[in-house]
Every structure is written in structure tokens, then in C-alpha cells.
Amino acid sequence: MTMNLGRFITSHAQEFPAKSAITVGDCSLTYPELELRTTGLAGGFAGLGLGRGDVVAAVLENCVEMPELFFACAKAGTVLAPMVTRRVDDEIDALVAKCGARVLVVGPDHRDRVAAMRAAGMLAGIATVVEIGPPPTADGVLAYEDLVASGAGVPLPVGVGDDDPVILFSTGGTTGLPKLGVHTHATVLQNHYAFQWNIGFRPQDVCLHPMPPYHASILVTTLTHMIVGASTIVTPKFDPTEFLSIIDRERVSYVFLMPPVLFNWLVDAGIDDYDLSSITKLFVPGGNFFNRDVVAKYLPDTELFYLYSQTENTTTCLLRGKDIFERRQSVGRLDARLEWRLVDDEDRDVPPDTPGELLLRGASVIPEYFADPEETARAWRGGWFHTGDMLRRDPDGYFYFEGRGKExxxxxxxxxxxxxxxxxxxxxxxxxxxxxxxxxxxxxxxxxxxxxxxxxxxxxxxxxxxxxxxxxxxxxxxxxxxxxxxxxxxxxxxxxxxxxxxxxxxxxxxxxxxxx
CATH class of the missing domain: 3.30.300.30 (ANL, C-terminal domain)
Structure with missing residues (x-):
């Protein structure tokens, strides 16, 4: 049996006919609306000639269309490749070419930019540009809403799931062209299971986060919330006053903040003027959780979580509860679904309490880098994924992040x-x-x-x-x-x-x- 991630939206549409699935700014979709639109969009991709494994690139900011695109690609067997919009045009052009995308979906903030890129001879492999927002004015450009409408009733492929790729994430390298990590239906679902097991979401949760749509954190934010049937609110940009107002007004139960310094911004924006009593869980990934005492002061009844992970495996170590304060240097315990090793420069296991590179193996780890056999072979040498991160492990089983090996x-x-x-x-x-x-x-x-x-x-x-x-x-x-x-x-x-x-x-x- 194959598990296609699109099934979750179909199921939630039947179980929660009036529930909000996703809200971004003034735009909101219920689960039934999302089911209808993702099915139509998947059929629209088929109408453009896209088949199983074909890539749809996207240049957009936070919007309701991002999860639409993801679940539509899941249903269609196509692969979503969200571009990091802060990258320069040459890098986006090279990444679009590298993933072989023939369709490019563009948000309203980047329509002029993409038009200028095409006029300059970039994005040569793109056969169809699909624009979100007002009707397109350029010839040969398709309106997003027309694409959604065109796919109604189009049969979708069967047997898509498990090992089929569904999304490509840039690794965020600081030099050279980023690698594209291939997450499949199975790796997304396994990362969801790991996060759900450790955090415990429920359909009645209202979840809030400010992360951009091209970051792998959406696997433990928007997509995890929607897979479980919760309601998600995404802020288009992080404005501390607006963020606090949303928590107060919408009775948000779960907050995801990356990096930790964002909580300091909330304090500076007048946190005492808002009712935050609805928050039951606050999650902080990335960097040192340096302001945990400040968070506990303002959210004394909220359960705190800290995550250490990679783009290639979005749930690696978790620190929670009293360990947040008693194990202040630790990044937590490794998820039980993962096998691990800590090794030296020659891939030999190191003794306890000795820094070594973390190697991982498990169903949640991506299988490869897209169209990059050399980097894939280097990272997975010996049958283990080499994270490039230096960690040590104490006798009690807690891990400590020592830094990137190259840093x-x-x-x-x-x-x-x-x-x-x-x-x-x-x-x-x-x-x-x-x-x-x-x-x-x-x-x-x-x-x-x-x-x-x-x-x-x-x-x-x-x-x-x-x-x-x-x-x-x-x-x-x-x-x-x-x-x-x-x-x-x-x-x-x-x-x-x-x-x-x-x-x-x-x-x-x-x-x-x-x-x-």
C-alpha cells in the first residue's frame, strides 16, 4: 500500500466540513475548500502535460497557495520546488534549471521580477508561467485560478506515494549553489510522526508561525498541522504587534518561533498588553535557546520545546519540559526512530563525551540530493548520512551541539x-x-x-x-x-x-x- 499525502486533506474535508485549514493574512481556506482546490490544481498540472516526477518550481512568499501547491503536487505525483526568494536572480535561474522544472508558479510580489528574468533570457526551461493574483497581462502567462478551474474532474494518477519525491528544499549553503534535498511522501510522513509523537498535536489546535514557505521548517509547521487536521495561521511577515494580536484574538494554542530572538521582539512590543493564556506549547528551533528564562517568565503555564534538526531530517533531537532548564547546554535526546553514530575524520566511532560528526540512518532521512550524484555519494558514504554537524553525547543519552564541522x-x-x-x-x-x-x-x-x-x-x-x-x-x-x-x-x-x-x-x- 502506498501513502499519498493528499489523502489527509480528503479525509479532513469530510471530518471537518467547517474548519479553517490555513489562514495567511486576509485569505483563509477551510478543509473542504482546500480539498476542492488541490484536486483541481492537480488536474490542472496533468492538463499542462506534467506527469509523475515532473517538477513545479515556485517563487512566492507566505500565502495560502503554498500548501495548496504542496498537496496538489502530492495528489498529482509531481514535485514542488520552492525557491528561496532572497537569492539573486542568477541563483534562482540555476536552481530552476537544475531541478528541470517546466512550470513556474509566481506570487504577486515576484511577477515583475520573473518577467524581467525571462526578458533577460533566464528560466529558459520554463514552458508555462502561472501567476497568482490579478489576471496576467503578459502573453503566454496562465492565471493560477484558471489552472485550478481547468483541472476539475481530471483523473489523477494512482499508486503515487511512499518513495515518490514530493518536495525539494534548498540546503541553505553559504557558498556555491545550494543542494536540493529530496523529501518523499514517506520521509515527510515519518518526520510528521516523529514530531507528533514528541509534541502531541490535536485537530482542535490553532497553530501560529512566521516561517517562509521555502524553509524546511514547514514540514514541522504548516504541513504537520494540516496532516493532523489542526488550523494553521501563517504571518506573511513577522510583525511583533500583529503576532501578539493574532495569539490574543484567535486563541492560538501552539506557537513556533525561529530564531529564539523573536520572542525578545514580542517582549519589546508590549507583551503584557495581550492575553497569551491560550498558548499550551511553544516551540523554538535553531540556535541556542538563550532566552528560555524570559519565555518562562511570560508564559509560565506553557510547555516549552527545543528542536535540533537538518533540512535532510527535520526532527532529530528534542529537548522539553524540565530538561529545558536542567540541561541548558543540551539539544536533547535523539528521536528513537533514528540510528546514529558520532565519528572522527576517518569515520571511526568516538568515545562518550567526545565531539564527533553525527551520522544518521532512518526512514525520515532524505534518500538523495536531486540531480547531484557526487554530493549524494559523499553525504551517504558507508550507508550513513553525514550531517556535517559536530555533537557529543553524555552517559545519560543527551546530545550537545558543538558546531558545524567546517566552522x-x-x-x-x-x-x-x-x-x-x-x-x-x-x-x-x-x-x-x-x-x-x-x-x-x-x-x-x-x-x-x-x-x-x-x-x-x-x-x-x-x-x-x-x-x-x-x-x-x-x-x-x-x-x-x-x-x-x-x-x-x-x-x-x-x-x-x-x-x-x-x-x-x-x-x-x-x-x-x-x-x-
Missing amino acids: VIKTGGENVYAVRVESVLVEHPAVREVAVVGAHDEKWGERVCACVVPAEGAAVDPSELIAFCRGKLAGFEIPKTYHLIDALPVNPVGKILKRELTARIDGGELGQVGAA
């Missing part, structure tokens, strides 16, 4: 893992946020630098921070220079741009306020 700071022959240093510094009351990076040093090769965003009204004294680190970090791990910054630079999905910080330090733009 280790090498100073005087010693390896320093930035996350370990950050997790200590952020506990100091004068530190609101911190990023630790390596900068060029004539004597040591690299020196450890701390870029600090001060807590409100606090004065950062490097000598205090150095004293605070002693006994908690080895001498070579303690940052040598300290740099004040108003805000840490982040990319569109909230990851800190550490290379930018290193460049600003090396270039003298980010001066130091103290040194060890």
Missing part, C-alpha cells in the same frame, strides 16, 4: 566549538545575544572573538565576561576579543551570518571593546 575555530592547534562558548556567555546577565567567531590572528592562526548584543540597560565589561567563563571553559576557548553590536546579522531564515561578522572584524569595521 570549528582553530586557534594555536586547538579546536574551539563556537556553540559551546556561546552557551556559556549567554548565561551572563549583561548578554542578550552573542555570536562567537574566528578572526585572523598572526600568532595563533585564528583567535576566538565574541560579538555581543548587550541586555537592555546593561554595560558589557569584557573582564567580567572573561572571569565568568573561567571554570566553565578551557583557557583556549575563552574569547580573546569582545565586540559590541546592536543586532546580529541573520539570513532570511534566522541563521546568524558569522562570515559577515568575521569579515567586519578582520576589516576593522567592528572594533573591540576589550581583550583577554
Whole structure:
């Protein structure tokens, strides 16, 4: 038996005939409306000549059409490839070509951009552009609503599911063209099971998140909520006041915030003026959960969760409950569905409490990178997926993230893992946020630098921070220079741009306020 993810929408349409499935801004769809529209859209893809395994690319921001496209592709056996809209035109052009898409769906924010790209000779493989929003004005461009209407009653393929690809996610690499991770019906469902088992959603939940549609987190936000039959609200952009208003007005029961600093923005926006008592669960992925005490202060009755994961496997480790406060450095326990190893540079297992690269194997891990046999072979060598992340595991079975293997700071022959240093510094009351990076040093090769965003009204004294680190970090791990910054630079999905910080330090733009 094959499991096609589109079946969940069909089932929920029958069970919940009046329930809201997805709301983005002023647009909202019930489950019956979503069932009708996704079936029509799937038939529309067939009418365009798309068959099983063909790719539909999308350039859009948060909108109700994103989950429509996903479940329509699931029903049709086609594959959705959402583009990271913050990338430059050349990169989008190359990624669309790499995935072999013949149809491109464009949101209203990017219609002029895509038209200009095509006029410049880009997107040459695209046979049909489908525009969301007002009727198209350009020749040869199809209106999205016309495509939905055209597929009514068109027979859909049978037997689609399990190992069929359903969505491609960019890996978010910082150099070169990103890889495209292939998630299948089975890997999406297995990641849903892992998340559902650990968190426990119910159809009556109202879920809120601000994540962009091209980030893999939608596998544990929008899609997980809709697979279980809950109602999902997605904010087009993150506006703290609007976010708080939605929680109050819609009685939101589950909130997903990435990165953790967004909660500080809610505090700054006047969190005490809103009723947040409906929130039963708050989930924070990515980065160090540095502000957990602040969250607990404002949400004392809310269950807190922290997630460590990859694009290739969206539910890897979870930390929850009292462990959030008692295991402050940990990323939690590994999901029981996964096999794991921690290995050295030669893929030999390392002893307990020793950093090693995390290797994974399991039904939730993607099987390959799209059209990239060399990277697939490198990442899956020896039958294990090599995450590129350095972790260690204590005797109690808790994992600790030490950093990306390629981001280790090498100073005087010693390896320093930035996350370990950050997790200590952020506990100091004068530190609101911190990023630790390596900068060029004539004597040591690299020196450890701390870029600090001060807590409100606090004065950062490097000598205090150095004293605070002693006994908690080895001498070579303690940052040598300290740099004040108003805000840490982040990319569109909230990851800190550490290379930018290193460049600003090396270039003298980010001066130091103290040194060890």
C-alpha cells in the first residue's frame, strides 16, 4: 500500500466540513475548500502535460497557495520546488534549471521580477508561467485560478506515494549553489510522526508561525498541522504587534518561533498588553535557546520545546519540559526512530563525551540530493548520512551541539566549538545575544572573538565576561576579543551570518571593546 499525502486533506474535508485549514493574512481556506482546490490544481498540472516526477518550481512568499501547491503536487505525483526568494536572480535561474522544472508558479510580489528574468533570457526551461493574483497581462502567462478551474474532474494518477519525491528544499549553503534535498511522501510522513509523537498535536489546535514557505521548517509547521487536521495561521511577515494580536484574538494554542530572538521582539512590543493564556506549547528551533528564562517568565503555564534538526531530517533531537532548564547546554535526546553514530575524520566511532560528526540512518532521512550524484555519494558514504554537524553525547543519552564541522575555530592547534562558548556567555546577565567567531590572528592562526548584543540597560565589561567563563571553559576557548553590536546579522531564515561578522572584524569595521 502506498501513502499519498493528499489523502489527509480528503479525509479532513469530510471530518471537518467547517474548519479553517490555513489562514495567511486576509485569505483563509477551510478543509473542504482546500480539498476542492488541490484536486483541481492537480488536474490542472496533468492538463499542462506534467506527469509523475515532473517538477513545479515556485517563487512566492507566505500565502495560502503554498500548501495548496504542496498537496496538489502530492495528489498529482509531481514535485514542488520552492525557491528561496532572497537569492539573486542568477541563483534562482540555476536552481530552476537544475531541478528541470517546466512550470513556474509566481506570487504577486515576484511577477515583475520573473518577467524581467525571462526578458533577460533566464528560466529558459520554463514552458508555462502561472501567476497568482490579478489576471496576467503578459502573453503566454496562465492565471493560477484558471489552472485550478481547468483541472476539475481530471483523473489523477494512482499508486503515487511512499518513495515518490514530493518536495525539494534548498540546503541553505553559504557558498556555491545550494543542494536540493529530496523529501518523499514517506520521509515527510515519518518526520510528521516523529514530531507528533514528541509534541502531541490535536485537530482542535490553532497553530501560529512566521516561517517562509521555502524553509524546511514547514514540514514541522504548516504541513504537520494540516496532516493532523489542526488550523494553521501563517504571518506573511513577522510583525511583533500583529503576532501578539493574532495569539490574543484567535486563541492560538501552539506557537513556533525561529530564531529564539523573536520572542525578545514580542517582549519589546508590549507583551503584557495581550492575553497569551491560550498558548499550551511553544516551540523554538535553531540556535541556542538563550532566552528560555524570559519565555518562562511570560508564559509560565506553557510547555516549552527545543528542536535540533537538518533540512535532510527535520526532527532529530528534542529537548522539553524540565530538561529545558536542567540541561541548558543540551539539544536533547535523539528521536528513537533514528540510528546514529558520532565519528572522527576517518569515520571511526568516538568515545562518550567526545565531539564527533553525527551520522544518521532512518526512514525520515532524505534518500538523495536531486540531480547531484557526487554530493549524494559523499553525504551517504558507508550507508550513513553525514550531517556535517559536530555533537557529543553524555552517559545519560543527551546530545550537545558543538558546531558545524567546517566552522570549528582553530586557534594555536586547538579546536574551539563556537556553540559551546556561546552557551556559556549567554548565561551572563549583561548578554542578550552573542555570536562567537574566528578572526585572523598572526600568532595563533585564528583567535576566538565574541560579538555581543548587550541586555537592555546593561554595560558589557569584557573582564567580567572573561572571569565568568573561567571554570566553565578551557583557557583556549575563552574569547580573546569582545565586540559590541546592536543586532546580529541573520539570513532570511534566522541563521546568524558569522562570515559577515568575521569579515567586519578582520576589516576593522567592528572594533573591540576589550581583550583577554
